[in-house]
Amino acid sequence: LNPGKIEFLHGTTTLAFKFQHGVIVAVDSRATAGSYIASQTVKKVIEINPYLLGTMAGGAADCSFWERLLARQCRVYELRNKERISVAAASKLLANMVYQYKGMGLSMGTMVCGWDKTGPGLYYVDSEGNRVCGDLFAVGSGSMYAYGIVDSGLKQKDLTVEEACDLGRRAIYQATYRDAYSGGQVNLYHVHSEGWTRVSQSDVLMLHQQYQAEKA
């Protein structure tokens, strides 16, 4: 425990928020090793199953490994109970799995997003043992910048799917603008009652040109 030290999660910006028509999930795609950019094309959204998504922040290996294990557990649940697993249960499975390794150096900050019979679901789970349900989360070194955009954008009531996608995309773009450890492309997903859809992949530099032109 170190109350004085602010620990940023490793280079990344991921966000997810609930709105009237489901959940928007937006992530960047940069991977850094210290100050070296290792990759600009990392897939930070893990497709657990056709109606559940997981985001990746922290150690890439930790996230993909544990979420893949989660996908397996979700499938086993489906086979045993003859019904889809709820977002709450899926996130609890993940939280309990990583809690066993608390203090041993796992680094994972993920959002479990989906749609189950209670409607849209969004949970934040991390390697510290946190598990919280909420309407909006941003995770990673660029998260604070993203919060600023989404919090102010969500104040306007009732977004359409298009508006919500734009908001998510814009928030990641703004975060990559300010955070050196985030960048690459913005990958955007929309989770609705039928499952998830991959909405778009936009290069951050192209978005920059587009937004600059709009300003003029």
Place this chain on the structure above:
Amino acid sequence: MEYLIGIQGQDFVLVAADNIAANSIIQMKQDQDKMFKLSDKILLLCVGEAGDTVQFAEYIQKNIQLYKMRNGYELSPKAAANFTRKNLADYLRSRTPYHVNLLLAGFDETDGPGLYYMDHLSALAKAPFAAHGYGAYLTLSILDRYYRPDLTRDEAVDLLKKCIEELNKRFILNLPSFSVRLIDKEGIHDLEKLMPVGAK
């Protein structure tokens, strides 16, 4: 950063907890419930390290319920508090101690209301009023000054409000809302959330 408070009256216990779930300098959730219902008349308020809080509280919660199933009757608040403390103590010198601070509040048919203070070093003390967190430094003196054993429900709520107003005024962190519950012989009652407005 988190705050818990409990005040015992003649025939009730009043408890409150803040609603912020924080991660570093960010508020991740503004409506987090930090109270865990152990039984119809026992509440466990739990703050501390991420993960440990929920895992430990749910572990105690399930074990209390298991005891009821196995034996046909519930543990009294005093027994539940001692059970909780024993678990904390057992894990204290293991590789994985639970870093949690607790308040256990309950109503017993024979003993009446009870408030038990427990901390991460496995201390246990029955107290007429108690608080956890940095906020405790600011509010314990208020409780010392104005507490009386024969407080009515309304007077206890007023005392609670005094404490929360002091936090709102002097505590560096913004704690915008607090869940409040009251336990008496009828059980657990949810009271209105307290949301202090502006500094005086």
